Amino acid sequence: xxxxxxxxxxxxxxxxxxxxxxxxxxxxxxxxxxxxxxxxxxxxxxxxxxxxxxxxxxxxxxxxxxxxxxxxxxxxxxxxxxxxxxxxxxxxxxxxxxxxxxxxxxxxxxxxxxxxxxxxxxxxxxxxxxxxxxxxxxxxxxxxxxxxxxxxxxxxxxxxxxxxxxxxxxxxxxxxxxxxxxxx
Numbered sequence: 001x002x003x004x005x006x007x008x009x010x011x012x013x014x015x016x017x018x019x020x021x022x023x024x025x026x027x028x029x030x031x032x033x034x035x036x037x038x039x040x041x042x043x044x045x046x047x048x049x050x051x052x053x054x055x056x057x058x059x060x061x062x063x064x065x066x067x068x069x070x071x072x073x074x075x076x077x078x079x080x081x082x083x084x085x086x087x088x089x090x091x092x093x094x095x096x097x098x099x100x101x102x103x104x105x106x107x108x109x110x111x112x113x114x115x116x117x118x119x120x121x122x123x124x125x126x127x128x129x130x131x132x133x134x135x136x137x138x139x140x141x142x143x144x145x146x147x148x149x150x151x152x153x154x155x156x157x158x159x160x161x162x163x164x165x166x167x168x169x170x171x172x173x174x175x176x177x178x179x180x181x182x183x184x
Contacts, residue, residue, distance in 0.1 A: 020180045025066045025101055032066055035107075035181055039064045042109055046073065049105040049183075063096075064107070072098045104183050110176035119172020120165050127164015131156035 025032040046059045061073040075095045135156025139149040146152045 019177075020182055022182050022184055024184045026068050029068075032068065035066055036064075038109060038179070038181070039066070039107070042111075043076070044110075045108040046071075046099075047105045047108070048099075048103050066101060069101060070098050071101045071104060072096070101183070106180055106182040109179050109181070111179055112173055112176040114179075115172040115175055115177035116169055117172065118177050119168035119170070119175070121168070123168020123171070124161045124165035127167070128157040128161030130164070131158070131160025134160065 023031045023035055025035055043060065043062045044064055046061050046064070048057045048059070059073075060076045062076060064071065064073040073096075075097050077095070132153040133156075136149045136153040138156075139146065139152040142148070146155065
């Protein structure tokens, strides 16, 4: 029973929300420099403070450079419904702009390497769970390899865990993991 509770807790933690980093770019030079290193060369979503939800309070940008009083970025706008091969919108309209740092609520960044690791772990966990359940349910009686429902569940967990890890790895590489930087 303890093992099941531990696996359930591990699964909830693993499949939970994106990691959230609280930063104070206005007063902390160290945090501002670290944030600029993370944002360098990446596209990100910038959410503004004081805007009602769903009213365009999220901007898609690249070349983001955070300073104590202002933040410069290149805004990206997608013209129509053009999509690239992997489903990422094609951004053709670009505009350089500068905003006060105080109006930025948070910045969301996708990172592929950490997405691959999380995808691998999530896929292995879900695959092993589904395989164990499927193996235990479909056990029909002893044969040459499988002699009990527990062995069937174990074999199902191994086979489906490996398959799930592969699918999760590929999905994590494509989708990436989202890291959230909340401004204080």
